[in-house]
Amino acid sequence: MKETSGRAAPLVAIVGPTASGKSSLAVWLAERLGGEVLACDSTQVYRYFDIGTAKPTADERRGIPHHLIDLLEPDELITAGEYRRLAVAALEDVRRCGRLPIFTVGTGLYLRALLEGLADAPARSEELRARLAESARERGAEYLHRILARLDATAAARIAPRDDPKLIRAIEICLLTGKPITEVHRAGRAPLEGYRPIKLGLNPPREELRERIARRVRAMLEQGWLAELDSLAARGISSAARPFGFIGYRELAAHREGKMTLDEAAAAIEMATRRYAKRQMTWFRKERGVEWFAGFGDDPLISTTVLRFLESQL
């Protein structure tokens, strides 16, 4: 598909698995191209959870403004739709300053929500969800699937009978709009206007990524991850808060409760991170229009190649 709008402002999105060096590449490019960094990450929007979410430190930011980080309190809930609103606003700020927006994308769904938009569907309803979850508990597995089948057979056929979160969202949309979710989706999305996305993909060799993840987990622990955990508790943040469910925080919490040794926790974190990286790649591989680079973002060879490519695109 050709971009015809000459007025569209370039928007750079760096996709890639966790620990592939997106943040450092983003800063490096920003320094050279007059850019600012925007996080497209469902975890970095939470304040206080810094080490485990791999937020770039002040040092690593090197004076480059970073957006869409530290926006919410831990007891708040971010969703793809909310992220889109926040991101569009941040984008406009960056554009007003005449700077190049560079997204570091860990959360594929959020990038899609931003660029392609979401269906015109209502936001989640906690009350409705509570009721559905309650009935599901009483009526057993696959009850939700039966409900959805009645509301929208097409949608039910596309969602696994045990995939509760997706079933709930589908039922929620049907009930809230009074229309089958299939119809709501068919109505289309509202893509981002006025920008020309340039997608860069980092795809380091798997074995090297695996090692990098292991090293990073150890480094995070050395940087005081456990102390951060304690300060979060001291701050009075409920252990039920969303961010405590993020990779690493949950394992470390289990360790603090005496359920596993620190070594075991570290091993579990590495494993969960690896699996996460794999899922990210599954998502990104089918992302369209990505220019892929087979290495880490902090590898000089990669960064210079990326810069050259970007310059040809701007």
Next chain:
RNA sequence: GGACGGGUGGGUGAGUGGUUAAAACCAGCAGACUGUAAAUCUGCCGCUCCUUGCGGGCUACGGAGGUUCGAAUCCUCCCCCGUCCA
């Protein structure tokens, strides 16, 4: 030296004569995913052949023999691991 317990597919670990290539879980691989997405879910997961089929062949439950129509499962000997007694 002796007495028990145990050695099962990458790991943990079921299975104690036959629908058992061998449960389950984990790891691994592939995939799905339009509002909790660092979430959730699905498939595959010994080797091999083809006419890709609830298809064929081969290999497999420490090793070697044996019993049996048939063994991971029973017997014999051997090897290794753990605990205990000397």
